Structure formats: structure tokens, C-alpha cells
Amino acid sequence: MTDDQRSGCPINLTLEVVGDKWSLLIIRDMMFGNRRHFRELLTKSEEGISSNILADRLKTLLDADIITREDDPSHKQKGIYSLTEQGIELLPVLAQMAAWGYKYLPVSEELGIRARLLSEGGPKMWAEFMDELRESHLGVARRKKGPSVGERLQAAYESVVNRT
Amino acid sequence: MTDDQRSGCPINLTLEVVGDKWSLLIIRDMMFGNRRHFRELLTKSEEGISSNILADRLKTLLDADIITREDDPSHKQKGIYSLTEQGIELLPVLAQMAAWGYKYLPVSEELGIRARLLSEGGPKMWAEFMDELRESHLGVARRKKGPSVGERLQAAYESVVNRT
């Protein structure tokens, strides 16, 4: 964990924290897939991360204050990972990357549907979804009630998957 | 250049193209620093990329249709690199990363000023800047005239640097 920074450029500094092939995927799974435990992140990932890489990245993200870790009261060995406020605020970055990928790359239909909805929903939907994440990860009650963005995205995904 | 994709997720696919420590910095320099030649990208970069990495990443970006390369008529060996439309459309990704880095990381004052203005300007300013990039990289005349976003960002940067 050497902290030699290459420059004080905000884009560079951001890349030094999350600019690898796995960190943003872990955050994606925590945001959109409700993965909160090590095993969930390990086995339910689309891409198949290996356990040593996952452990290493979780450490890095903890150090960078993007996630936190608490003990799970239901199981002495289980840890619950949560996004911090600054972790939650990476959502717009992911949303823009998803929108770009959806537009220009060979995205699969199942996995693209969320990106499409999120892109169409725009910054307003992102803000709403971030409020929901603040509720589930930080325990901050959200104002708006009713069908959540998270639920809508999940429902859209499942409707594509279950279409025979 | 093996094209084994890990999953059809738009975020993952985007990361497979630009998810390394250098590609987005090269694109940043082309967008905000007007770097169009190999030497400019090599020597005028804040971070000091090495020539083999630069050559490799330019190849990857060419393959991914994010940039193009033309011969410079003024010099038989010189090449001019330009952003394509999909390269230009990475601006919102960079802008969001810059905004996040500006907010949460120890950004230097000189290099942070552009991020601040771009963040405050929001999507409207991004669209304007993208139009300017379409003009300088694709030769598409932009509608709006007057002081460009690029000029404004550059002027703000210089005013911070020259402040004694």
C-alpha cells in the first residue's frame, strides 16, 4: 500500500483508487445486486472474481473509505460490507459508464436492460436511487416512498430473463 | 489482444476497454490538453507515461474505435490522433470521475479548477464542450459561437497557475 501519487489531477486520483478491472464491479454488485457478504460477492458475480483479488480489493476500498465493514450479528464470522456516502456517490460514474457501454459495446440483453432504464431515467433517477442506497447502507430513511428504483430495475431485469 | 469478455454487462465491457490506469488519462489529455501527437502525449503528460505503454494504449484505443490516426501532412512520420464520436462521448464519464475526485480526494489546486468548473457547469456545459470537440476532432462545425468551454477552462487553469 504505497501512496505515491502520480499527480494531483482529480481524474488521475480517482483512477488510482478505483481504476482497476475489479473495484468498480464490486461496487456495482453492492449497488445493483445487493451483495453485502464476502461469499455473495465471490460466488454471485457475473465475472467470477477470485477470492484473493476480492479480499485485496475490499481492503483497498476500506482504506479509501468507499466501503465499511461490520460484524454480522447472525454469524460470528460473517461481515457485512456497506457503501459509505462517497461510495454511494460513485453511482453517477457507474451510470455514465453503463450508458456508454450500452450505446457502443455488445451488451447482453439481460444485463443491458438496467443500463437502459438508468440512462433514460437520467440524473433524477440516479439521485433517487442514491437515496435508496443511503437507506439500505447508511440507515438514513429516505423521503420518497413507493416502488423504489432498485425494485424497478430488478423487476425489469427479471422480466427479460424470464421471457421464454 | 485476446477478446475474451468476462460478461455482457455494460459496465464490465466498458472497463475492459478503458478500465486501466492509462487509457482515460490519454483521452483526458486529448480532450483537455489538446494533445494530438505521440510526443505531446508522451512528454506533456502530468503523470509521465512511458513510451511503450503509450504506444500500446493508442493501439488498443484505435482498435476500439475511440480514436483515429491520420498522417500529418507537415511531417511524414508524425501522426495526428483524433477522438471519434464514441471517444468524445466518454466526456461525461471523465466529468463524473473528475467531480468525484475533486470532492473526495486531495486534488491540487491547479489541476482541480477545471474539474470544479466542469462540475458546476453540469451536463449542459459538457454537451457544449463535446460540440467543440466534434469541431476540432471531427471537423463538424459547431452552432454556438463565442468564448468556448475549452478556452474558459484553459483560462481558469492559467489564472490559478500564474497567481503568485
Place this chain on the structure above:
DNA sequence: TTAACTGATTGCGATTTGCAACTGGTTGTA
């Protein structure tokens, strides 16, 4: 003629990656 400049390429050690097996402990069930 020659020095500086052009876009790269090469060699090589250091770091990072990714797979597989394994560790030490906890929990549920019979």
C-alpha cells in the same frame, strides 16, 4: 553533414494477476 526530432520497439526486472488448494474457525443437523 549532422544534430535534433519523429513514432515507436526491445530487453529486462518488478509488480500484479488469477487459479487452485488450503486454513482456522462457526453453524446447523442428526
Place this chain on the structure above:
DNA sequence: TACAACCAGTTGCAAATCGCAATCAGTTAA
């Protein structure tokens, strides 16, 4: 109480990638 399944990681090792320095061959201006 025994035991299998589950938990969060760790370790060993081979392969790939990274990054620095030196170098290359062609081009241009003095």
C-alpha cells in the same frame, strides 16, 4: 457429540502485465 456444510479469508506459484531505460530507423531543419 459428531460431522458436514459454510464462513472469510490466506498461501503458493505460474503467467501476464507494467514500467523504466536504452535503442531504433526514418525525417527534418540548420
